[in-house]
Amino acid sequence: MSAETTIATRSLTKRYGDVLAVDGVELDVRRGEIYGFLGRNGAGKTTTIRMLLGLIRPDRGEVEVLGTRIGASSREVFSHVGYLVESATAYPNLTVRENLDIQRRLTRAPHAAVEEAIEAMRLGEFAARRAGVLSLGNKQRLSLARALLHRPDVLVLDEPANALDPAGIVEVRELLRSLSSEHGVTVFMSSHILGEVAHLADRIGIVSSGRLVEEIDREQLRGRERSHVEIGVSDPVRAATALGQAGFARIERDGEGLRVFDARDRVPEMTRALVSAGLDVTGIAPVREDLESYFLRLTGDGE
Amino acid sequence: MFAQVLATEFLKLRRSKVTWLTLLGLSLGPLGIALMMWIVRAPGRAARFGLLGTKANLAGLVATWPVYLSMLTLIVGIGGMLLLSFIVAYVFGREYADGTAKNLLALPVARHWIVLSKLIVAAVWWIVLVVAVVAEAFVIGALLALPGFSTALAIGAVHDALLAAGISFLLAPMVAWVAVLGRGYMPPLGFALGMLAVGDVLSHTGWARWFPWSVVPLFIGAVGQRVTALPATSYIVVALTFLAGIAATMASVRWTDNAQ
Known part of the structure; x- marks a missing residue:
C-alpha cells in the first residue's frame, strides 16, 4: 500500500451460504480522489462497503483504511471516516439536531460541528423537527450530514443520491467535489447509476457478481463509447465471410443480422461488398453505443 | 469518552415514549392492589363491583398492610421482571428495529462501551421505576389507612422489593444478548416470557433455586413455598448468568456480522 493509498483491499471475499457476494476484490483508492463503485443491485457493493467499515468480517482477504487494518476492534481510524451505509436511518423520536449531537459526542467533534453540518446539508428549516417525520430525501440529507459532521x-x-431530488443530487455532487478538490477528502461512493458516477468520480470500479470487472478513469470511460453498424441481410454467414474478405475485422452475429464494429464511416464500402457477393441487404443502420450500454454489457445484462 | 457514550444513551431513553409507558405500566400495580384492598374492606362495595369484587373476596384477601405489601412484592417481582425485560429489549432492540445499529459500530468508540452504557441506562431507569413505585405504594397505603403497619414490616417490604429488583436486573444481560442476536424487540421478549414459563415448571420439580428465572418467583413466593432466605447457590447461579450475559452480548456486538 503506497502512501497515497487511502483505502486498500486485498483478495476481499465474502460468502453467504451458496452465494459468493464479494469475490476477491482488490481496490486501491488514492488520497483525495472520488472513487465510484459501480454495479447493479446485488452486485456486492454494500457488502464490500460493510467490510470496509468492519461491520462484517471478510471470509478471506483484508481491508486497510488510512494504513489501519480494519477489524472489529478498530476504533481510532474511525475518527477520520464518515459513512452512510445503504438506507438513511436516524432515531425517530429525536430531532435532526439531537441526532447530529449524538454523532458529535461519539466522534468527539466540536459543538459547532452540528450547526455546520446542518448548514452544509441545508437542514436548517428541519433542525428542530423529529427525524421520524422527515421526508425520505431529508432523511438522506440527515444521514449525509451525520457522515460529514x-x-x-x-x-x-x-x-x-438515494431519495434526493434532482436539485439535491446536484448539491451533493458539488459538495463532494469541493470536499475532494479543496480539502483533499477521499470519497468512496457506490452507485447503480452510471450517469451519477460518470459525472463525479475520478475513477470508477465496475463490480458484477461480486467481482471487480473493470477499473477505469472518467476519461477512459468516455473513450469506451463504441459504435457499430447493424446489418439485416439474407444470409448472415456468407455476409460475414464477404465482409471479412473486404477488410472488416470485428463482426458479430446478432440474430438474423450482423454487427460490424469500427465501421461507422465505411457504410458505402460495406454495402458494395455485400451486393457484390450477391446478398440481399434488408437494412443497414449505424448505432452509437452509449455509456449505459457499455455498463450493461460489462455487468452481464447487455445484448 | 465513556461519559459521552452514556450521555447519548440517556438522551435516547429520555426522549422515548416507551420510557414513560413503562413508568405508567408499573405504577398501575399499586393502584390495582389498592383497589382490591378498598373493595374487600367493605363487602357491600364488592358486590357492586361484580367479578372483581367476588374474585377479591374469594381470594380470602384481608385489607392489611402485611397483605398489601406482600402483593406489592409480587408485582415488583414478577411484573417488574417482565417490564425490565421489555426495557432491555427496547434499549438494545430499537437499534436494530430503527436501523441505527450500523451507525454505532464504525466509530472511535469501543463497541463494549456501547453495550455497557446501555446496561447502565437500563439499570438506572429500573432503579428509578422501582423506587417510584414502592414510594407510590406507601403513599396509597397510607391514604387507605390500612391496619397493621410497623416500621419493621415496611423495611422488610422495601428490602424484598429491592432484592427482587436487583436479582431481576442480573438476568437482564441475557435478554440484551437475545436482542442483539435476534436484531429486534420480539426475540428478547419471547425469550423472557419463555424463561419465566420454564421457571414456573421447574419450581414444581424442586429445581427452582438452580434456575436463574425461578429465583425471583421463589423468593417472593410466586411459585411453591416462599423461602425466607435464598440459598447461596441461587445467588451464584444469577451472578454467573449476569456475567455470562454481559460476555455474550459484548462478544456478539463485537464479532457477529452486522449485515442489517
Whole structure:
C-alpha cells in the first residue's frame, strides 16, 4: 500500500451460504480522489462497503483504511471516516439536531460541528423537527450530514443520491467535489447509476457478481463509447465471410443480422461488398453505443 | 469518552415514549392492589363491583398492610421482571428495529462501551421505576389507612422489593444478548416470557433455586413455598448468568456480522 493509498483491499471475499457476494476484490483508492463503485443491485457493493467499515468480517482477504487494518476492534481510524451505509436511518423520536449531537459526542467533534453540518446539508428549516417525520430525501440529507459532521478525511457513501431530488443530487455532487478538490477528502461512493458516477468520480470500479470487472478513469470511460453498424441481410454467414474478405475485422452475429464494429464511416464500402457477393441487404443502420450500454454489457445484462 | 457514550444513551431513553409507558405500566400495580384492598374492606362495595369484587373476596384477601405489601412484592417481582425485560429489549432492540445499529459500530468508540452504557441506562431507569413505585405504594397505603403497619414490616417490604429488583436486573444481560442476536424487540421478549414459563415448571420439580428465572418467583413466593432466605447457590447461579450475559452480548456486538 503506497502512501497515497487511502483505502486498500486485498483478495476481499465474502460468502453467504451458496452465494459468493464479494469475490476477491482488490481496490486501491488514492488520497483525495472520488472513487465510484459501480454495479447493479446485488452486485456486492454494500457488502464490500460493510467490510470496509468492519461491520462484517471478510471470509478471506483484508481491508486497510488510512494504513489501519480494519477489524472489529478498530476504533481510532474511525475518527477520520464518515459513512452512510445503504438506507438513511436516524432515531425517530429525536430531532435532526439531537441526532447530529449524538454523532458529535461519539466522534468527539466540536459543538459547532452540528450547526455546520446542518448548514452544509441545508437542514436548517428541519433542525428542530423529529427525524421520524422527515421526508425520505431529508432523511438522506440527515444521514449525509451525520457522515460529514466530524470533518472526516475519508467518506464512504453507499448510494448517496438515494431519495434526493434532482436539485439535491446536484448539491451533493458539488459538495463532494469541493470536499475532494479543496480539502483533499477521499470519497468512496457506490452507485447503480452510471450517469451519477460518470459525472463525479475520478475513477470508477465496475463490480458484477461480486467481482471487480473493470477499473477505469472518467476519461477512459468516455473513450469506451463504441459504435457499430447493424446489418439485416439474407444470409448472415456468407455476409460475414464477404465482409471479412473486404477488410472488416470485428463482426458479430446478432440474430438474423450482423454487427460490424469500427465501421461507422465505411457504410458505402460495406454495402458494395455485400451486393457484390450477391446478398440481399434488408437494412443497414449505424448505432452509437452509449455509456449505459457499455455498463450493461460489462455487468452481464447487455445484448 | 465513556461519559459521552452514556450521555447519548440517556438522551435516547429520555426522549422515548416507551420510557414513560413503562413508568405508567408499573405504577398501575399499586393502584390495582389498592383497589382490591378498598373493595374487600367493605363487602357491600364488592358486590357492586361484580367479578372483581367476588374474585377479591374469594381470594380470602384481608385489607392489611402485611397483605398489601406482600402483593406489592409480587408485582415488583414478577411484573417488574417482565417490564425490565421489555426495557432491555427496547434499549438494545430499537437499534436494530430503527436501523441505527450500523451507525454505532464504525466509530472511535469501543463497541463494549456501547453495550455497557446501555446496561447502565437500563439499570438506572429500573432503579428509578422501582423506587417510584414502592414510594407510590406507601403513599396509597397510607391514604387507605390500612391496619397493621410497623416500621419493621415496611423495611422488610422495601428490602424484598429491592432484592427482587436487583436479582431481576442480573438476568437482564441475557435478554440484551437475545436482542442483539435476534436484531429486534420480539426475540428478547419471547425469550423472557419463555424463561419465566420454564421457571414456573421447574419450581414444581424442586429445581427452582438452580434456575436463574425461578429465583425471583421463589423468593417472593410466586411459585411453591416462599423461602425466607435464598440459598447461596441461587445467588451464584444469577451472578454467573449476569456475567455470562454481559460476555455474550459484548462478544456478539463485537464479532457477529452486522449485515442489517
